[in-house]
Amino acid sequence: MDLSSRISDPGTRWVVDDVASLATRIRLGAVQMVAPQGFGYLGQALSAAEQVASVFGHARPGLDRLVCSPGHYIVAPFAAAVQLGLMDEADLGRYGQDGSPIEAIGTEKSPVVDYTCGSLAQGLSAAVGFALGDRFHGSEARTYALLSDGEMQEGQLWEAAIFAAHHRLGTVTALLDANNSQVDGPIDTITTLDPIAAKWESFGWRAIDLDGHDTAAIGAALDQAARTTDRPTVLVCRTSTVHGLDCLPDDADGHFIKLPPDLAAAAVAELTERLEHQGV
C-alpha cells in the first residue's frame, strides 16, 4: 500500500476472516512495533484491539472511512493494516523510528486512516465533517471514529456531538474506548464521566454500552448502527489497557507500557500460542 492511501480510497481491498483472531494479531503486531523502543503505546492497542478488528470487519473497503481521533492509538490501525496486507510487514519495524513516516503519534503522514491527530478530541469533528461532505456528495459512505474516553474531558468532543445529532448524521459511528485510563491515572479519579451512555443519549445519539473485548457484542452493535439512519451511534466500549496480554506485570502503566526485551519475547510467545488456539 502506498503510504499516502486511506482505506476509503476506491480500489482498496481487504478481507477479515475472523475478527477475534485479528484482534490477537493486532496485539501481536503492536508488541512487535513497540518492542524496539522498549516502551510505548501498547496499552492503547490492547484496549482497542477488538474495536479496531471489528471496524475492519464491518467497514466496506474502498468506501467507508476510518478516523482515529487519539493519534497515539494509531498503533492499532497500523497493526491491523499490516495483518490485512494494507501495509508492509517491514513497516512494523519502522514504527516510531527516526525518519520514518510510520510515526508513533499519528499525523498527516500516517497511512491507512482518513484522519488522525495527536492533539486530542478533534477526530469526532473530522468524522462529522466527512459525513457532512459525503451527504453533500450523495455518497453512502459510513465514517467510523475511534475515540477515547479521556477525550470526553475536552469541550470540542461535545461540540461535535451536538452538531452531529442536530444534523442527524446517521452515517457517523463512534467507538468510544472506555478504558478509564489517562496519563495521570484512572480517569474516574480525575473527572467523573459516567453515566457515559446517558450523556450521549441526552445529546441525541444512539448509545450502546457494551464489553469492548466482546467481538460478538461489538459486531451486533455495529450492525445496529448501520441500520440506524436518523441519528449517529456511539458504542461505549468498556475495556482495559492490559487486556489480552497476561504476561504484563500487575503494575504496568497502561498509558505508556514499558516493554523490555524479555517481556516482549514473553508477549510474542503468549500471543503466538493464542493464535494457534484460535485456529489461524
Next chain:
Amino acid sequence: MFEPPFPTVLKPYGRALVELAAARPEILCLSGDLTKQCEVDLFQERFPERFIHAGMAEANMMSMAGALARQGFRPYVHTFGVFATRRPLDQVVNAIAYPALPVRLIGFMPGVSSPGGPSHQAIEDVALMRALPNMTVVDVGDSEEIAQVVPAIADLPGPVYLRLKRGEIPTVFEPAHRLSLSSVHTVAEGGDVLLVTSGMMLPVTLQAAATLREAGADVGVVHVPVIKPLDRAGVLGAARRAAAVVTVENHSIIGGLGSAVAEVLAEEGVAARLRRVGIADTFAEGAKSGPYLFEKYGLSTQHVVDAAWALLGRPGRPPKSRTQQADSGEYAPV
C-alpha cells in the same frame, strides 16, 4: 560557567516550585493530565490540597485559572507548550492576558525537544505569547536559571509564559550567576559576530562560539532569558559592537527570538547582517531521538557555526564543531 559536557539536574522546576509554594500559600498548581511530565508530581505529593487536576481540558483550565487569580490566588498552570498556547489561545487571551492577571503558564517540551510530532512540538509558542499584550515570555537557559526564575516571576503583576524543557536539565551557570528579568546576560563580547540565544539552545550556542573562536573569529554571546519584554538596550549594545548577528532558537524563525531581535535592529538602524537559526518555517515530525530532529531541523552546533561563518565572509569552509548536540535522559512523547 561550567565547561561542557555540562552536569545535569533532574526536575529543577518541580523542586523550585515546591520550595516557593512552601512560603507562599496563595500558589495553586493546576495540571492538564501531564503531572509527572511537568514535574509537579512533586507539588502534588507535598501540597495535595493546593493541587488541581484539571484533566485534559485546557480551555476550561485557562479560564478557571484567570478566575482563581481574580480571587488573589497565584495559579501556576502546567501542560505541554502546545496545549498551553495554541490550543486554548482564546481563553488565554480573554481570561488571562487582557485582564492582565498574574497567572503563570508553564509550557513544557519546546520545539523539537518533543519526539511527538507536530501535534506535540511547540514551534510557535513564543510567537503566540509574544503577540499578546501584557504577557511576559521567558525561556531560561539552564537548571540554575530554572531554580531562580520560579521565585523571580512570583510577584510580577501580569501573566507569564515560561517555556521549559523537562526532566534532566544541564547546568551551565554556577550558583553565583544571577538571573535578571530585565537584562540580557552577556556571556562574551565580540566584534566579528554576535550569537544571541535563549532557552535550551544555550549549550549549543556556547559550543558553536568555541568552535568559531578556535578558527580565529571574535565571537560574542548574549543569552536572552526574557524574550518579552526584550532588553532592547542590552541587545543593541552587543549588536552595535558586532559586524554580524546570528540568533539561535528552538522555535520557528518566525515570531520568536530571531524576530524580536530583528525588530530591534531594524528599528534602531543597526547595520549588522542577521541570520536566524531555528526551525525554518516548517512543521517537524515524530521521531525516536532528539539529536536526529535537532540535526534534521537545523538546530545543531554545526548549523550555528555555518550560519556565523557565512556572515564572517572569510575564505575556506566553516570549521567543524567537535561536540555534538547532547540529549541525555528519556526522550518520550509523554
